[in-house]
Amino acid sequence: MNALTRRIGSSIASFNAESRVLGFGRTVIALAQATVFLFTPASHLFVPVGGHEAQIQCDSAIRSVTAYCLFDGVDRQVISWIMLAILLVVASGLLPRYTSVLHLWAALSIHTSFSLPDGGETVAQVCTLFLVLACVNDRRTWHWQASLEGTSHPGSVFQGIAWAGHWGLRLQVAYIYLNSALAKLSVEQWQDGTATYYVTRMETFGTTGVLTDPALWLTALPLVALATTWGTILAESAIAVLVLMNGRKQLIATTLSVCLHLVIVVQIGIVSFGFVMMGVIVCATAPNLAPALSRARRGPAARRGGPGERAEA
Secondary structure, X not given: OHHHHHHHHXXXXXXXXXXXXXXXXXXXXXXXXXXXXXXXOHHHHOOOEOOEOOOXXXXXXXXXXXXXHHOXXXXXXXXXXXXXXXXXXXXXXXXXXXXXXXXXXXXHHHHHHOOOOOOXXXXXXXXXXXXXHHOOOOOOXXXXXXXXXXXXXXXXXXXXXXXXXXXXXXXXXXXXHHHHHHHHXXXXXXXXXXXXXXXXXXXXXXXXXXXXXXXXXXXXOHHHHHHHHHHHHHHHHHHHHHOXXXXXXXXXXXXXXXXXXXHHHHHHXXXXXXXXXXXXXXXXXXXXXXXXXXHHHHOXXXXXXXXXXXXXX
């Protein structure tokens, strides 16, 4: 028990609460959400579903403080512009300790209000909650600054909260990918390896543009359809496991996730969802991703590691 306590204490003390890589992940998430407001008018975000008038439910304590409920009566397009401005401030990296709270509020407002979500809203809402905790000990003015000696107060209670928040994020990301992989196993098309054949031909989310003909031709080949269908399930399962491990295994998890979602973005065009997921995986793997990026930037001579690596991350 004492050994476990010491190990946890060491992990808390070594956690970098002022990581530029974590900040980069936050920026990617915020920009992905901002694109929705930038390229989609409010009239397209609030549409009738199932024959019912487009209404925002404000019947709970949490919903009542979200943007579209709190400013009910204000033109929804104006509120959307305000939300866009908030997300751009978050993406800029300004005062991460405080703008992480604004980011959570924006993500919650998006998730509880839009009529036609694409999945990224739900992920962002949960993950920004953990990011509020993970950023609680970040005292920088900008999250692009290097971690400064003595500013993160590793012995403070905020350091423990930040460490726990980041672990909560890792567990949440693992759950998202594992749940997605397991859910696919109950669907016949995923079981028999034909899912990507049908997905590329869907009327709503099917492949469009210059990639249409190559994608349709490739997925018509049984071996390609089988490999991409089961490859997706295996990749998601691997990410779920690797994100909970340390060292280069997390780098593998990040690489798999980014490749998977880039393919989804190109293939079926769910851009905001894809980049939210890429930002989330970067945040979840930041402590192990930062040293790897630092060594790569400094060249082969730095691969043995050295002092200052944590500060640069």
